[in-house]
Amino acid sequence: MVKPIIIGNWKMNGLTQEADHIVSSLLAYAEKNKDLAPTVICPPFTQLYHIGKHLKNTPFELGAQDCHVAEKGAYTGNISAAMLNDIGVKYVILGHSERRSEYKESNALINQKATAAQNANILPVVCIGETKEERESGQYKEVLAEQLKGSLPEHFVGLVAYEPIWAIGTGVTATNEEIAEVILFIREKLVAQYGENGKKTLILYGGSVKPNNVKDIFATSELGGVLVGGVSLIPEDFLQLLTIAQDFT
Template identity: 45%
Template sequence: MTSPTPLIAGNWKMNGTAASLSEAQAVAAALAGTSARVAICPPATLVERAAGAVKGTALLLGGQDCRAEVSGAFTGDVSAEMLADAGASLVILGHSERRAGYGETDALVAAKVEAALRAGLEPIICVGETLDERKAGKALEIVTGQVRGSLPATLAGKTFSVAYEPVWAIGTGLTPTTPEIEEVHIAIRATLVEVFGDHGKTPPILYGGSVKPSNADEILHAAEVGGALVGGASLKAEDFLGIIKAL
């Protein structure tokens, strides 16, 4: 069975204007010899311009969310088809900020995954527990439940990744210990194999929780860590490249 190809994805969140495209270009220019696939997910307003700015390079572009429907009266929302049309090839779905701030359920995330597949986008599906859930000893139960509920059967045979985000570590500077990260990633892998059989062995499982150049080497070489979903450290090329080079 082929080992998962590492994926390092930068989530710019609600940051970035046209002036930020130079950071994406700097990342794209430095990817020669990189073994991982590398993606940046800018705000929807920048996807098309970023696609033009890095055209012909190895840098992939993604969206940060999509609507489940193809089109309709959904003011302010963006469909998977719109992202693909703008030049995206991936999309982040079920991010903890969407689950917590917008009440997104596993069922809704699964519907968005279906939308991504419909549009030919590769989904990065996020799962993770809150601090209270971890303190209660429910981290593995919560995370594996989200994997089962958020990943539809139609993913079988498709290219996708799962990103483990301990909610309590995002943007806080806190990071789980390496054994804690490994425990969750191993449980996610076991669940993927349970649900998808042998195909469950190939999707990379990304770690996403305050990844930065100073801790990337240890995290990226932990068991079943197949890359990273990077937040703030992806906004500057120097920091993001420091993480990529840690592989």
């Protein structure tokens, strides 16, 4: 069995001192532990170059939290996928619910960003997820299907992360049954849309993943890994996730 991937999303956290502390903990862990589960660190833009230098030639990959649709040009304040590729970024989180809600990012925009990322040889990690109301009213599958259809490019080479909005940063994790149901639903949709390729796409879960619940989450059928927020900033907890992932061989 392939080890699950762990993607740490620092969100808007990580001044240099904190970033250095986390990175040195990760590197010390990698010195002592071989054959790690694939692990991606997604710091804020300001830390990408700095951390990228430290992660070079280590088992850890570098990820970003967003990119622009264009390659370059007059887009003040934005960062393109080509720029991310230029400094060694391999993954980019797109369509996170915090961006969908704060910046009203549409499925169509996320689709364009995913295409831009792929064109720059970066793997998009496209996030989808329903609100509490959509879950409670039973509409969640329609919402997820629409997000998948709208956000994924016609030729998709990337990962999908299921993050129920009601589970993000709340301490409320979706139950194993809830996660399992949605992961299978996403797999069906991916296979219907992409055929053989849809069978290979990694599907992740995110939302209050912690050392005490990750083992059960990893055991979910068809799950390829986890997208972790808060815990990715706590080295001792984050490293526990890596240790638990090691057992899934």
